Amino acid sequence: MTLILTQDEESLRDSVRRFVADRSPLTKLRDLIGSGQPYDADVWKQLSAQLGLAGLIVDEEHGGAAAGLSALSVALYELGAGLVASPLLASTLAAAALGSLGDQAASGALLPGLASGELIGTVAWQPAVTVAATASTAAGGCTLAGQLSPVLNGAQAHFLLVPANGPDGLGLYQVAGDAHGLTSEPLTAVDHARSLATVRLDGTPAVRLTGDAAAALAHVADVANLALAAEQCGAMAACIAMTSEYAKIRVAFGQPIGAFQAVKHKLADMQTGWELAYAALRAAARSGDETPGQFSAAASVARVMVSEPYFEAAADTIQLHGGIGFTWEHDAHLYYKNALSGKVLFGGPQDQLDRLAATLGM
């Protein structure tokens, strides 16, 4: 297993990095905060359709690039570094669930739209949270009831994949975003780049998908760990770069503040944390493509190694900037909020350790 990037991955990295710098700089996120829109529709169209990022893990038969999880992680790293708001993570997890289930009809109907970015999908589920929906079957077909929260891009999704307990046990159900009896209410998300909603289902028509629902959800949890680790690793690098630059130009007590060990050593610890996180991320990404049997543990390791260190680094980014870092105008709080949100979604730090311990047979 080779950890360093291939040439293809390096060129993907460079093109996503250019795209973020040119089309979605941090001022874009501030525009969205101002307008209240969850993401920029043009940016989403470009990154899904033109850059092809929405189809990276969709197979070619369904219009995707079948580039694999490592390529996905490379793209998400760059998007995370720039805090690009988009439904890419939600749709990618929906694609991962469909890919794992192998329901031919659903895959044929949904994957091409996900791959092109025309459809937004989401998995209405958080690992380590009890399945809250129940399914019942009547003459007219199957319906779902329950409240799901928080659901990533729940207010924008064209379809939701909902785990629910029914007469035949746990199943994964497909629900249309505009289905009868479905209401979604946007939540006040701390990180504007990650739109979340509460979704209520009440006699909502649903289709039960074939395939192993528990295995699909486990795969979603693993892909979520890899994807979030990738975004967070990129964002952590952005925090370190931003803070190092400031420590070189800000002068106090007659010298650049980076000359003081109280500042220098904290930055060195941030850098060391990033190096370890990046190594773990690369291993998880490769494992997803090459050694699926070890993917779950590797993805947990990556998530454990980045989620908390990134949150700490984002807090230290504010701290080392001093007062200016705590202003609304400064970008530091955008990362801090992103780090907080990413730390707890799809399994928080303690959940991750429990999951890893279980994977290791403890």
Added chain:
Amino acid sequence: MTDDFRERARSWLAANAPRRSSSEDDAESAGSAERVRTGIAEQQEFQARLYDAGFVGITWPKEYGGQGLTNAEQIAFSAEAREYELPVGAFVIGIGMPGPTILECGNEQQKKRYLPKMLRGEEIWCQLFSEPGAGSDVASLQASAVRDGDTWVLNGQKVWTSGAQYSDFGAVLARTDPAQPKHKGISMFIVDMHAPGVTVRPLRVATGHAPFNEVFFDNVRLAPDALIGEENRGWDAAVVMLRNERIAIGTMTQPRSSPLAYDSLRKLADRLGRAGDQGVRRELASLYAREQSVHLLGQLIREDAMAGRFPGPRGSVIKLAGAELGRYATQVAADVLGPQVAAADSDDVRAVQISIVAVPGGAIAGGTNEIQRNIIGERMLGLAKDPGVDRNTPFNQLRVGTQRSAKESS
């Protein structure tokens, strides 16, 4: 080309080298002077065979006894050798530190005289930098070398010298011009460890073992060709050597059988019935994640090196990460063992105890964590150097170590 070399290394090792034993006690093996000393003759015999087979000094030039090959072959050999425990501990320091420094800074005569015998294990080397008053701030060292005719006379005390008791030569830093600022009046010399006036005493550390030595120089007369590089430019050579040291320490692979490794503590937790405790489970999972990441970072750095991106200051990252991992493992071990960590009732618990006591040494040896953080901050992130109030002051006007100033002592 590399594939042929790798294949040759694989079959030679399979036929000649002992495999890693699984019951190895890391705390003992990391530096037990006794164990190394008793095995010197056998080590020299093995090193000579390894050398004659073409697997020592792989990247060194042929004219100085090396193989004249590339990093790719070196990395291939290291990867093949990972499964083995090569009995070559006595030569690691010489070939890892003074050797490359002589290669880079020494003169033609020194390279021809010393390097081939160093590689073949015929002469063993140590390095003598640290002093009781000069550790992190090694440039404040006080050992002195005074010119006398065409040679120098060396006086002073060195400390933390691994292998001094069986070394034939040492690379020593000494002050040659105390009127210069501290970095500018230092020279590096080759010292014959068998010369009159050299005294080596074992230095017992916190674990009770004596893996290092103190070395005293009392009017030791150096050879006329002893100077490595230029007079008063010894700091430049020292920087070369310290860089090599960090890479050597940082890329050492920690055996999985170390008592503080996840595998060992997991087994212990299972045996003691502690694995059911949620707090212990989480700590063990966290230890696994950290240990894996340090290991993976080592792999990433090696892959980068093969692709032509050299580690440079990343050696400091992996050294710091390894030391911090050790520190975390002590916490996990204490929680797994509970009161038993204070009073061992079995050999495996005793091994954990010794390892916990050895951990603080890992955060000091080869450059403290604080010095590594300075290097990471300055050379990776480009932060300003500490201006250093002592940088431009003549050494003989400085207060160093725990010396009391003239005012205080009067």
